[in-house]
Amino acid sequence: MIAKTISRRTLVKTGIGAIAAPALFAMPTQAQTAVIKIGHVSPRTGPLAGFGEADSFILEQVRGILSKGLSNGGKSYKVEIISKDSQSSGSRAAEVASELILGDKVHLLVGSGTPDTTNPISDQAEVNEVPCITTNCPWQPYFFGRKGDPAKGFTWTYHFFWGLEDVIGSFLALWDSVPNNKVIGGLFPNDADGNAWGDPVRGVPPAYAKAGYKLVDPGRYQPMNNDFTSQISAFKAAGAEIVTGVMIPPDFATFWSQAAQQGFKPKIVTIGKALLFPSVIDSLGARGNGLSSEIWWSPNHPFKSGLTGQSCAALAESYSKAAGKPWTQPIGFQHALFEVAIDVLKRAKNPTDAKSILDAIVATNYESIVGKVQWTGQPVKNVTKTPLVGGQWQKKGDKFELVITENKTAPAIPVGGKLQPLG
Amino acid sequence: MTEWLNVILQGVLIGGLYAMFAAGLSLIFGVMRLVNIAHGDLIVLAAYVALMVTQTLGLDPLTSLLLVVPAMAIIGYALQRLLLNRTLGDDLLPPLLVTFGLSIIIQNGLLELFTADSRKLQAGAVETMTYQIGPGIWLGLLPLIQFVVAVAVIAALQVLFYRTSLGRAFRATSDDPSVAQLMGLDTRHVFAMAMALSLAVVAIAGVFLAVRSNFDPAIGPARLIFGFEAVIIGGLGSMWGTLAGGVILGVSQAIGAQIDPGWQLLAGHIVFLVILAVRPQGLFPKVSG
Numbered sequence: 001m002i003a004k005t006i007s008r009r010t011l012v013k014t015g016i017g018a019i020a021a022p023a024l025f026a027m028p029t030q031a032q033t034a035v036i037k038i039g040h041v042s043p044r045t046g047p048l049a050g051f052g053e054a055d056s057f058i059l060e061q062v063r064g065i066l067s068k069g070l071s072n073g074g075k076s077y078k079v080e081i082i083s084k085d086s087q088s089s090g091s092r093a094a095e096v097a098s099e100l101i102l103g104d105k106v107h108l109l110v111g112s113g114t115p116d117t118t119n120p121i122s123d124q125a126e127v128n129e130v131p132c133i134t135t136n137c138p139w140q141p142y143f144f145g146r147k148g149d150p151a152k153g154f155t156w157t158y159h160f161f162w163g164l165e166d167v168i169g170s171f172l173a174l175w176d177s178v179p180n181n182k183v184i185g186g187l188f189p190n191d192a193d194g195n196a197w198g199d200p201v202r203g204v205p206p207a208y209a210k211a212g213y214k215l216v217d218p219g220r221y222q223p224m225n226n227d228f229t230s231q232i233s234a235f236k237a238a239g240a241e242i243v244t245g246v247m248i249p250p251d252f253a254t255f256w257s258q259a260a261q262q263g264f265k266p267k268i269v270t271i272g273k274a275l276l277f278p279s280v281i282d283s284l285g286a287r288g289n290g291l292s293s294e295i296w297w298s299p300n301h302p303f304k305s306g307l308t309g310q311s312c313a314a315l316a317e318s319y320s321k322a323a324g325k326p327w328t329q330p331i332g333f334q335h336a337l338f339e340v341a342i343d344v345l346k347r348a349k350n351p352t353d354a355k356s357i358l359d360a361i362v363a364t365n366y367e368s369i370v371g372k373v374q375w376t377g378q379p380v381k382n383v384t385k386t387p388l389v390g391g392q393w394q395k396k397g398d399k400f401e402l403v404i405t406e407n408k409t410a411p412a413i414p415v416g417g418k419l420q421p422l423g
Numbered sequence: 424m425t426e427w428l429n430v431i432l433q434g435v436l437i438g439g440l441y442a443m444f445a446a447g448l449s450l451i452f453g454v455m456r457l458v459n460i461a462h463g464d465l466i467v468l469a470a471y472v473a474l475m476v477t478q479t480l481g482l483d484p485l486t487s488l489l490l491v492v493p494a495m496a497i498i499g500y501a502l503q504r505l506l507l508n509r510t511l512g513d514d515l516l517p518p519l520l521v522t523f524g525l526s527i528i529i530q531n532g533l534l535e536l537f538t539a540d541s542r543k544l545q546a547g548a549v550e551t552m553t554y555q556i557g558p559g560i561w562l563g564l565l566p567l568i569q570f571v572v573a574v575a576v577i578a579a580l581q582v583l584f585y586r587t588s589l590g591r592a593f594r595a596t597s598d599d600p601s602v603a604q605l606m607g608l609d610t611r612h613v614f615a616m617a618m619a620l621s622l623a624v625v626a627i628a629g630v631f632l633a634v635r636s637n638f639d640p641a642i643g644p645a646r647l648i649f650g651f652e653a654v655i656i657g658g659l660g661s662m663w664g665t666l667a668g669g670v671i672l673g674v675s676q677a678i679g680a681q682i683d684p685g686w687q688l689l690a691g692h693i694v695f696l697v698i699l700a701v702r703p704q705g706l707f708p709k710v711s712g
Binding site: 046047218226 | 426429430433434437440530531534538539540541542543545550551553555559561563564565566635636637638639640641642645646649673676677680681683684685687688
């Protein structure tokens with residue numbers, strides 16, 4: 001009877017239950033197992049659900065590895081991951097983050113998937129002095145979106161991903177590889193990404209101008225737009241041969257059908273965010289062929305997981321097998337997030353103490369499946385960058401493949417083909 | 424100048440789509456004073472039904488309408504009979520809340536079934552076929568078909584409302600449900616028929632939306648607002664008014680966008696607010712009495 005009570009108690013998820021239960025184990029055969037709790041927030045439902053889609057696969061993989069416990073300094077710890085859905089909403093993300101911190105008393109908070117998730121949970125962690133690692137959001141919206149001061153930075157919150165300067169570099173390298181008239185049509189929505197990219201001082205325009213390109217930017221449109229006629233006429237009037245921007249998939253699809261209906265035929269279409277997922281390209285049918293995009297991660301990246309030993313190709317394949325769907329770019333980062341978290345917990349002097357975990361984060365020097373993660377103070381204190389390249393969706397047989405066509409900003413990543421102008 | 428003509432023309436064509444979003448809303452509000460918050464999600468549901476039909480049977484999206492329209496109508500009839508009829512009463516709030524809940528259920532149900540992947544229906548060459556009808560003025564075949572269908576749908580609803588016995592039943596129930604019931608009309612059936620008809624129109628709107636652009640389980644609510652605005656601009660209860668409302672909304676957005684893309688939706692909202700302030704009954708309200 002007593003044993004039964006104990007086993008039920010160990011399952012109780014409240015802080016008291018978790019702390020009290022191991023104390024009741026007085027038997028000498030049982031090692032003293034303390035529990036480390038990781039809180040995880042990502043968008044599983046809502047408009048950004050694509051970014052959290054691989055989470056159940058990754059979580060299952062990580063929980064499997066952690067089922068034997070985590071050893072640190074000769075001691076074995078039980079690790080519990082509590083994952084919550086941000087529902088693609090910033091306020092919801094803040095709410096669940098605060099539940100994880102104050103209710104579940106997590107020792108480390110991790111999160112991913114656009115500023116709508118990374119920023120509110122990082123803010124909660126900073127205020128409550130809980131160490132926090134995030135990824136999958138360009139660093140400018142993460143850092144400046146949180147009113148970060150590059151001179152001071154943040155204390156408790158760290159982030160790894162690429163930045164706007166990498167997008168600019170890789171887009172320019174893509175366009176330079178095909179002869180064109182250097183006139184660009186820009187499509188920037190009135191949202192966090194669109195305003196950051198389109199900003200005339202801190203965004204893409206000055207860099208494009210410096211590289212000799214002329215940008216036609218009709219202005220910010222509202223996301224979920226139904227009519228791009230005015231933008232298309234402006235691009236036609238200026239003779240734009242390149243179209244770029246940062247869009248959501250429905251907006252791009254509307255634009256792209258209307259472009260055909262209005263007889264507008266650009267040579268190169270390179271769009272951030274909208275063209276990341278194979279499902280989007282498949283949905284566009286034949287018109288999806290030849291579109292280009294930024295690439296953060298692919299099965300051809302030359303990295304491997306420090307957690308499972310899998311190569312990028314092996315991870316992508318095991319996802320495809322488990323989910324019955326093609327690989328997507330966030331998979332690598334979702335995997336890397338837990339790789340880094342586990343590495344940090346292994347190295348922390350006391351993995352249940354916030355300050356020790358923070359010290360371990362600051363000292364990170366880890367080769368993950370998305371590249372090296374080490375916070376060196378560049379570009380700012382709390383951000384380290386992973387490589388970004390550019391590529392094109394090309395039809396191979398009856399499937400579209402994302403071919404890396406330039407690697408100027410990250411030469412370590414092999415190129416798989418050449419950019420083909422749109423027919 | 425031709426640039427403006429082109430922009431206005433495209434606005435008119437999109438107005439047809441807005442009118443189809445709005446017609447179903449207007450119909451059920453007119454007949455049973457039900458504000459259907461789940462309307463946008465039902466449009467997305469119709470798009471997914473069409474996706475299943477086109478994928479399993481290999482049909483063209485426009486042909487798939489032959490199956491999707493009756494399927495949605497049956498869903499509508501059942502929905503009204505089994506769920507919404509129970510919420511109708513003197514109070515507007517319970518049906519409003521139930522449809523709000525329905526909206527969340529549909530979104531998450533679709534997410535479970537179809538994942539968050541962005542989908543689109545492939546209509547082939549029709550999608551990109553276009554005619555240059557003047558210097559700088561282009562008329563896409565798909566937007567044209569969409570507009571013609573919208574006009575046909577509105578005309579059919581108008582005929583149904585004012586020339587058939589079902590329409591008479593709708594109007595009678597709308598005027599006074601208790602008296603209609605006394606005259607031998609089964610209002611539960613009449614309401615269910617109205618919802619069936621509303622979802623039949625939703626099916627057409629959903630298929631056109633899904634051919635035009637990508638859809639995913641979460642986009643419904645964003646499409647709903649244009650439907651509401653078109654209804655209010657046109658005036659409740661008048662089908663031609665709904666078409667006019669859609670076109671006015673489409674054109675004002677197009678003109679706004681031509682001035683500055685940031686003005687696109689704002690221009691539509693301003694026109695809506697001005698009409699609401701100046702003529703709260705809408706431009707073409709139902710003839711009273």
